[in-house]
Amino acid sequence: MSQTSIHPTAVVDPGARLGTGVQVGAFTLIGADVEIGDNTIIGSHCSFHGPTRIGRDNHFVGHAAIGGQPQDKKSKGERTELVIGDRNVIREFVTLNRGTATGSNVTRIGNDNWMLAYTHVAHDCIVGNHCVFSNNTTLAGHVDVGDWVIISGFAGAHQFCRIGSHAFIGMGALVGGDVPPFTMVAADEHGRPRGINSEGLKRRGFEPERITKIKRAYRTLYVAGVPLAEAKAQLAEQAKDSEDVREMLEFIEAGGRPLLR
Incomplete structure (x- = not known):
């Protein structure tokens, strides 16, 4: 079993809890009330703020900002959470915010997801399992994403939208309404359904x-x-x-x- 490894330039608050085999890269900050599961790899220049709960076998590549304050003017610094599951890959400059007291109180990310560079998941979002968010995917607050969803580059979803399982959101599409499961959405004004995701199925x-x-x-x-x-x-x-x-x-x-x- 591998040992936990923390780079000498990293800063880990005494109130953080790191599992066995966790690797922390150079110049990374891990704050109080952050829990990171076994065998998670954290690259350089990341920041983790609590309360945040992270499962095992995740990989944060570098420059990721995890568990930051929700970008919501109604937020007054209440205790809210970010919960991340297992085996997720979080690429460069991804931002994942905590929930809000006026929302569900938690932002939740499932298992086996890929979030590519510059993805943003705002407060109170729920993301399922096996999703792929391409570069610059942006979810506003309270967005609910099912399992096996693929969101292409530079696409985004308006607050409170739901995206059903196995949906495919095309490059640059702006989702302003609920997307049923299995549906493909193409960039056309604010996004329009264009058949089902048959190839993915x-x-x-x-x-x-x-x-x-x-x-x-x-x-x-x-x-x-x-x-x-x-x-x-x-x-x-x-x-x-x-x-x-x-x-x-x-x-x-x-x-x-x-x-x-």
Whole structure:
């Protein structure tokens, strides 16, 4: 089992807790009330502020700002948290902020995510598992992102938006409404649905019949030209033999910001 290694120029507050095998690079600051799990690698010039809880086997490449105060004028310095899971890769100049007392009190990042350079995740966001955020991805406050979501470079989401599992947000797209699971969004004014993420679903082992049912649901919602209430009724019928369509319908019925249409 490897030993914890802290570069001589790093500053680690006595109130921080580092697991076994943690490596801390040069000129990195780890503040009080920060917990970092086993075998996490931290590069140079990073800053970690608490309360922040980080799982094991993560890799912070360098110059990342983790657990900073929420960028919200309503925040008055209340005790709020950032919680990060396991096996995430956090690249250069990524910023992950803590939650707010007027929100959920916590910003939460799941497992096995890749956050590339200059990604920003604001206060009270929830990010699932196996997501890829390309360079300069920007999430405003209170954004909820499901599992297996890919967000391309220079794309962003407005506050309180939800992005469903397996969605794909194209380069430069600005998401101003809720994006149902499996949906592709292209840069067009503020982003518009452009079919389903069929290639991504194939790579994840979705069988052709399963993808066909998702495509049918997408056409019902976006192509048929029927009112949303009628589309939901048709989706309810289709959901009887498709868990994926049921997931889409439950996402829509859960509400939030207006559905991106």
